Amino acid sequence: MATLEIRDLHVTVEADNATKEILKGVDLTVKQGETHAIMGPNGSGKSTLAYSLAGHPKYTITEGTVTLDGEDVLEMSVDERARAGLFLAMQYPVEVPGVSVSNFLRTSATAIRGEAPKLRTWIKEVKEAMQNLNMDPSFAERNVNEGFSGGEKKRHEILQLELLKPKIAILDETDSGLDVDALRVVSEGVNRVRETGEVGTLLITHYTRILRYIKPDQVHVFAGGRIAESGGPELADKLEAEGYEAYTKGGVSA
Amino acid sequence: MAEAQNIPVGSTTAGQIAVAAESTVATRMSAPPSFDVADFPVPHGREEEWRFTPLERLRGLHDGTAVATGTGVKVDVQAPEGVTVETVGRDDARIGKAGTPVDRIAAQAFSAFEKAGVITVPKETVLTEPIRVAVHGEGGIAYGHQVVELGAFAEAVVVIDHTGDAVLAANVDYVLGDGAKLTVISVQDWDDKAVHVGQHNALIGRDATFKSFVVTFGGDLVRLHPRVAYAGPGGEAELFGLYFTDAGQHQEHRLLVDHNTPHCKSNVAYKGALQGEDAHAVWIGDVLIEAKAEGTDTYEMNRNLVLTDGARVDSVPNLEIETGEIVGAGHASATGRFDDEQLFYLMARGIPADEARRLVVRGFFAELVQQIGVDDIEERLLVKIDEELEASV
Numbered sequence: 001m002a003t004l005e006i007r008d009l010h011v012t013v014e015a016d017n018a019t020k021e022i023l024k025g026v027d028l029t030v031k032q033g034e035t036h037a038i039m040g041p042n043g044s045g046k047s048t049l050a051y052s053l054a055g056h057p058k059y060t061i062t063e064g065t066v067t068l069d070g071e072d073v074l075e076m077s078v079d080e081r082a083r084a085g086l087f088l089a090m091q092y093p094v095e096v097p098g099v100s101v102s103n104f105l106r107t108s109a110t111a112i113r114g115e116a117p118k119l120r121t122w123i124k125e126v127k128e129a130m131q132n133l134n135m136d137p138s139f140a141e142r143n144v145n146e147g148f149s150g151g152e153k154k155r156h157e158i159l160q161l162e163l164l165k166p167k168i169a170i171l172d173e174t175d176s177g178l179d180v181d182a183l184r185v186v187s188e189g190v191n192r193v194r195e196t197g198e199v200g201t202l203l204i205t206h207y208t209r210i211l212r213y214i215k216p217d218q219v220h221v222f223a224g225g226r227i228a229e230s231g232g233p234e235l236a237d238k239l240e241a242e243g244y245e246a247y248t249k250g251g252v253s254a
Numbered sequence: 255m256a257e258a259q260n261i262p263v264g265s266t267t268a269g270q271i272a273v274a275a276e277s278t279v280a281t282r283m284s285a286p287p288s289f290d291v292a293d294f295p296v297p298h299g300r301e302e303e304w305r306f307t308p309l310e311r312l313r314g315l316h317d318g319t320a321v322a323t324g325t326g327v328k329v330d331v332q333a334p335e336g337v338t339v340e341t342v343g344r345d346d347a348r349i350g351k352a353g354t355p356v357d358r359i360a361a362q363a364f365s366a367f368e369k370a371g372v373i374t375v376p377k378e379t380v381l382t383e384p385i386r387v388a389v390h391g392e393g394g395i396a397y398g399h400q401v402v403e404l405g406a407f408a409e410a411v412v413v414i415d416h417t418g419d420a421v422l423a424a425n426v427d428y429v430l431g432d433g434a435k436l437t438v439i440s441v442q443d444w445d446d447k448a449v450h451v452g453q454h455n456a457l458i459g460r461d462a463t464f465k466s467f468v469v470t471f472g473g474d475l476v477r478l479h480p481r482v483a484y485a486g487p488g489g490e491a492e493l494f495g496l497y498f499t500d501a502g503q504h505q506e507h508r509l510l511v512d513h514n515t516p517h518c519k520s521n522v523a524y525k526g527a528l529q530g531e532d533a534h535a536v537w538i539g540d541v542l543i544e545a546k547a548e549g550t551d552t553y554e555m556n557r558n559l560v561l562t563d564g565a566r567v568d569s570v571p572n573l574e575i576e577t578g579e580i581v582g583a584g585h586a587s588a589t590g591r592f593d594d595e596q597l598f599y600l601m602a603r604g605i606p607a608d609e610a611r612r613l614v615v616r617g618f619f620a621e622l623v624q625q626i627g628v629d630d631i632e633e634r635l636l637v638k639i640d641e642e643l644e645a646s647v
Contacts (some may be wrong), residue, residue: 054602057594082604088601094595098559098617104603107613111604143617160603199310 002085003199004165010063011052013247021163022048023083024225025064030168030200037203037211037236040222041244046204047091050172054088055081070169083112085167089157096144101156103125104144107161112164124165129162133189151182158189169193170202175210208240223247272377287354291365291523294358303357305537306568308504311475313421315450320421322366327398327420329371330388338374346403348372350426353455353481360453360479363423366397377405377593378429384411384628391420391448398424406431411628412438419445422529426454432486437465439631444472453479460486467626470497470505471638477506484515491520494622496635498642499565501530508538513547522554525622527615528565530575543580558589559618561611564589
């Protein structure tokens with residue numbers, strides 16, 4: 001069973017000619033089949049965690065370890081991490097001019113699966129996945145993220161999640177900027193992948209709203225660059241009622 | 255209605271902004287068109303038409319010091335049956351019919367060439383195989399002139415393939431009879447040190463169709479003037495270009511479409527990729543719609559993809575409209591960057607870095623490459639694009 005283990009992770013970023021520590025010792029274990037919600041106020045380091053795990057060059061790991069099934073993730077390049085089974089659904093996916101969605105998806109699936117998917121079954125697979133996300137077939141001919149609305153970008157991220165079938169999926173604020181209908185469609189997509197039991201999900205969010213659609217096994221409150229409290233789904237209800245003030249003002253954050 | 259409208263737009267990267275001067279196509283040239291080099295002053299580099307070009311790298315083509323050597327370029331023409339291929343003297347009446355040199359080097363080439371090549375496709379002759387003109391640089395200095403003439407309703411594809419090393423100034427005339435269809439693919443696949451300057455004039459007959467691909471990969475300095483004018487109504491011109499500018503290369507394409515006749519169409523689309531320190535691409539797109547050219551339909555576009563830091567693009571579309579009685583006129587210019595975030599996004603989906611780059615650049619050029627219609631050239635271009643990308647890693 002696939003397991004992502006994060007131990008004492010410290011991460012810095014260069015900003016305004018100064019080195020700033022954003023993550024200050026994160027410990028977390030995510031197993032295949034589990035869903036963990038990471039909740040926290042703006043600036044608590046949630047997205048830094050997501051991008052550090054995916055290997056974004058902006059972030060420097062200064063301490064700690066990350067392993068996937070015992071393999072050292074931090075030693076891997078960005079593409080190696082993806083091929084090892086890590087997937088990051090991005091909050092702000094970038095435009096890639098000149099590359100069509102269909103070409104992108106096929107190139108990506110070929111890289112992840114280690115061989116080109118058979119054309120006939122692939123076309124069917126993509127078509128079904130797009131239908132499930134209420135995406136028009138013409139979408140495949142557009143350039144990656146170019147001129148996409150906020151909702152289209154997020155659907156496109158979840159489409160990739162469904163097609164690439166990672167071991168561990170990190171969803172970075174996938175719910176932000178979505179109206180209720182889009183949130184439902186996107187959540188259904190995430191749930192289809194979760195129901196296979198083959199993915200461990202790290203759901204990063206600012207709001208409790210998405211947890212009505214995607215039920216987490218565990219909820220972690222992120223504050224001051226580390227996990228301040230962990231609990232079951234009831235912790236989300238407490239946050240809904242009381243907000244993050246207890247964590248931001250209570251001296252938990254450094 | 256007769257008032258000239260001038261719409262300058264600038265688009266560059268690396269913090270450089272180029273904006274066309276408030277002038278017209280005619281007034282911003284330093285001298286009126288002429289076949290005689292003596293009619294043009296030696297450029298000093300600040301003139302509108304020279305300001306982007308590094309004169310010191312022209313190897314004397316611009317100031318009269320470049321003297322033709324015996325071994326300049328070797329030209330080999332392969333043509334299917336029915337085509338006449340000739341080498342003629344300077345006084346042949348068919349030379350220079352499609353246009354007049356607009357700058358000193360084009361005039362220098364016209365004043366200095368000794369023999370011209372003339373390829374004629376007789377009227378109503380429809381070729382099924384391309385005419386291939388191989389221009390191979392032998393390391394010397396050369397001046398040349400080539401004429402391609404299609405009779406009425408003739409159809410042909412011409413590939414002009416430049417390879418090797420040379421300092422070459424050469425002009426080309428394309429003369430299309432009524433209803434003729436000509437596709438020209440000019441490939442500049444020079445060695446690293448080559449210098450190539452020239453003016454390509456097309457004169458499009460009534461209801462004739464001219465399609466041109468200018469493909470520039472090689473050379474130290476390439477500066478071409480593809481120009482189009484119409485000899486009768488109903489003519490159509492499609493001017494496509496692809497360039498891949500590497501570290502230290504200067505590749506300049508200066509286009510003019512002169513809508514001098516009513517009811518003609520033109521469509522210009524040039525795309526370039528740049529990489530490496532001091533890679534410099536220049537694109538000037540002048541479209542002139544004269545007062546008498548009612549019913550004109552024109553669009554021009556230039557897109558640049560900057561793959562690394564240190565490259566520079568100067569892109570200047572310029573549309574002058576002297577009549578409002580037209581179908582359409584538009585232009586667009588955009589320069590974008592293949593940046594680290596795009597690379598991260600593609601790699602985060604398992605795609606290795608070199609493949610990510612290739613995906614983006616191939617995708618960028620694909621729409622133009624696919625329209626060439628000559629298989630071996632299309633394949634060679636894709637291979638070339640891959641080679642350029644591999645060299646950069």
